[in-house]
Amino acid sequence: MSQRVLVLGGGIAGTAAAIALARRGHPVTVVERDPPPADPTADPFLHWPRRGVPQFRLPHGFSARARNLLLRHAPDVLARLRASGVEEMNLFKRLIPEDRWVPADDTFTNVWARRAVFELALRLTAEEEPGVEFRCPAVANGLRFDWTSAGPRVAAVRLADGDVLTADVVLDCLGQRSPVSRWLAAEGIRVPTEVQDCETVYYSRYFRFTDTCELPRTSVATLRGEFADGWFIGFPGDHDTYAFSFECHPDNRSARALRHTTIWEAVARGIPALAPWVDPANGTPLEGVQVMAGNRSLRRRYVVDGRPVVLGLLSAGDSLCASNPAYGWGSAMALTYAFAAAGAVAVGAGDPVATALAYDAATAREADAVYRESAAMDRARIYRITGQPVPDEDRAEMARQDLISAALSGGVLHDLELGRAFNRRVNLVGPAEAVLDGTDLIHHAERLTALR
Ligand SMILES: Cc1cc2nc3c(=O)[nH]c(=O)nc-3n(C[C@H](O)[C@H](O)[C@H](O)COP(=O)(O)OP(=O)(O)OC[C@H]3O[C@@H](n4cnc5c(N)ncnc54)[C@H](O)[C@@H]3O)c2cc1C
Missing domain, CATH: 3.50.50.60 (FAD/NAD(P)-binding domain)
Incomplete structure (x- = not known):
């Protein structure tokens, strides 16, 4: 009808x-x-x-x-x-x-x-x-x-x-x-x-590879890590574009300077993993720093x-x-x-x-699972x-998060089944309530530990 x-x-x-x-x-x-x-x-x-x-x-x-x-x-x-x-x-x-x-x-x-x-x-x-x-x-x-x-x-x-x-x-x-x-x-x-507030501010910038860039371009997708004020993460784009985002806590006052292009560039140049990617010989910025906060x-x-x-x-x-x-x-x-x-x-x-x-x-079911996992x-x-301190009512949830973090650090690149469980989770391949629950991931991490 x-x-x-x-x-x-x-x-x-x-x-x-x-x-x-x-x-x-x-x-x-x-x-x-x-x-x-x-x-x-x-x-x-x-x-x-x-x-x-x-x-x-x-x-x-x-x-x-x-x-x-x-x-x-x-x-x-x-x-x-x-x-x-x-x-x-x-x-x-x-x-x-x-x-x-x-x-x-x-x-x-x-x-x-x-x-x-x-x-x-x-x-x-x-x-x-x-x-x-x-x-x-x-x-x-x-x-x-x-x-x-x-x-x-x-x-x-x-x-x-x-x-x-x-x-x-x-x-x-x-x-x-x-x-x-x-x-x-x-x-x-x-x-x-x-x-629930995400309590994250994003300071991001897009670049386009120069014709002379010889960096292994696909590895931008695996560039991530911690820096003094939070985390950085790389994003591959279309048509030779790529981006980096700094993710910081809103109370971090020194991180607020990242909104200024010169500071953003200086911080990126100071991180060895990022420095070559923001070098003008390899990438031309598409725009200034894009800032976003207040996500929930x-x-x-x-x-x-x-x-x-x-x-x-x-x-x-x-x-x-x-x-x-x-x-x-x-x-x-x-x-x-x-x-x-x-x-x-x-x-x-x-x-x-x-x-x-x-x-x-x-x-x-999926919306509940996504909300629960994002907030947790x-x-x-x-x-x-x-x-x-973790409040008593959140202990069980945080214990589950600890197990998931431990599983993720347990060699997703070295064990195929753990790698597959990781990919199902980050890519939401399968019902969200199942892949976000972490059981699968924890099971494979424990199996891997037992084998070692
Ligand atoms: C900083 C940031 C980074 C993100 N990164 C990722 C990522 O890496 N991967 C990912 O999957 N998702 C990411 N997301 C999430 C993704 O952007 C959203 O989930 C997605 O845009 C949701 O789509 P939507 O159509 O629900 O809402 P929106 O895309 O926000 O669309 C809402 C639309 O409604 C229109 N509108 C609003 N009010 C009115 C009105 N009164 N009348 C008429 N039109 C109106 C707007 O103009 C807009 O077109 C990110 C979000 C943010 C904030």
């Missing part, structure tokens, strides 16, 4: 959902506050203003789950990325002898692209989809409700220009700062929400005790569940929720209660940095 769907937000979740919904026969309107790319052939990193996505120019790593989902649900998006020159890379297979490969290792292939390039491929595919229309630039600024015997139902969305758009289903893809739960609260509809792990629940808190509304992407960007799970989970939403609209067949319950059944990993790091 065809449903008119209004997708709020045309980022990763919104465009992916629009593609999937339209392909199931639902007419879709995407409301997006930012203008479309003026020239789709120009480098979107440099030429697409995206004020609605503050992380647009910050480094992203696209996990294997993101690629696997595109292969299954929107292979043409992956084909478009490839055609535009984006590379895919399976570092695990690259690092082990060919005669040890098994078919499942193919599921560990990552997409090496800048966020802007990845998003442009989704956006252009959505624009070409016959059932998708963009209202853009247009700002969503409120909801209208019908009060039915089954509960409140979202009937329409108000735009800042005064227009009101009606729909059978509204999909909130407005990102982590989505105002939708506030709009619901104003009507007395409570969305239970868990939030977040989980909103729209079904409570088996009942939807509101009808006619689903939430996908960071507005439903966000994790610390440092773990690289956000985009893949945004795609997960987006494709699940399209499936739930089909299963619900016009029944808003059935749609909400089908969506919750498809997403809740952050607390483990924060206790370590600040020296705060």
Whole structure:
């Protein structure tokens, strides 16, 4: 049964959902506050203003789950990325002898692209989809409700220009700062929400390899480590680009100077592993330092005790569940929720209660697991940095984190099964509740220890 769907937000979740919904026969309107790319052939990193996505120019790593989902649900998006020159890379297979490969290792292939390039491929595919229309630039600024015997139902969305758009289903893809739960609260509809600050500030910078650079380019993906003020991590990009991000605690006052390009460069040059990569002989900066703070792990629940808190509304992407960007799970989970939403609209067949319950059944376990793990990993790091004692109620969770850390330091490069368990975890290959739980990883680490 065809449903008119209004997708709020045309980022990763919104465009992916629009593609999937339209392909199931639902007419879709995407409301997006930012203008479309003026020239789709120009480098979107440099030429697409995206004020609605503050992380647009910050480094992203696209996990294997993101690629696997595109292969299954929107292979043409992956084909478009490839055609535009984006590379895919399976570092695990690259690092082990060919005669040890098994078919499942193919599921560990990552997409090496800048966020802007990845998003442009989704956006252009959505624009070409016959059932998708963009209202853009247009700002969503409120909801209208019908009060039915089954509960409140979202009937329409108000735009800042005064227009009101009606729909059978509204999909909130407005990102982590989505105002939708506030709009619901104003009507007395409570969305239970868990939030934990990531307590991380990112100071990042993109470069492009020079023609004369002789560094082993793929090794940028494995560059990571500690420095005086926190951690650094390397990101491979598309079209000879790469980035480094410094990740520091917000209370670290000396780290704040990293926002200045000269200081960022001086610090990078002082780290032996990074120095050659920021040498002008090897890389030309694409921009100044990009700073981002205030990220949160977040989980909103729209079904409570088996009942939807509101009808006619689903939430996908960071507005439903966000994790610390440092773990690289956000985009893949945004795609997960987006494709699940399209499936739930089909299963619900016009029944808003059935749609909400089908969506919750498809997403809740994974969203809970991602939130739990992101928040727990952050607390483990924060206790370590600040020296705060672990409260009694967090002891068991922190003991699990310690076991996982010990397993990760136990030779993921030297034992194939441990390496595979590690890859399943970082790439979210498998149900999130299983791969993030750590049991698999700990089991292989213990087996390895017993063998030594
Ligand atoms: C610093 C940083 C680094 C990250 N690194 C990684 C990484 O390495 N790997 C990874 O997988 N993920 C990473 N992420 C997470 C990833 O960016 C998000 O998970 C992903 O963007 C979520 O997609 P989304 O569509 O839910 O939200 P968004 O991409 O934020 O899209 C929301 C959209 O809604 C629009 N919008 C907002 N308000 C309105 C309104 N009122 N009306 C109309 N439109 C509106 C915005 O313009 C935007 O287009 C990172 C995030 C951050 C902050």
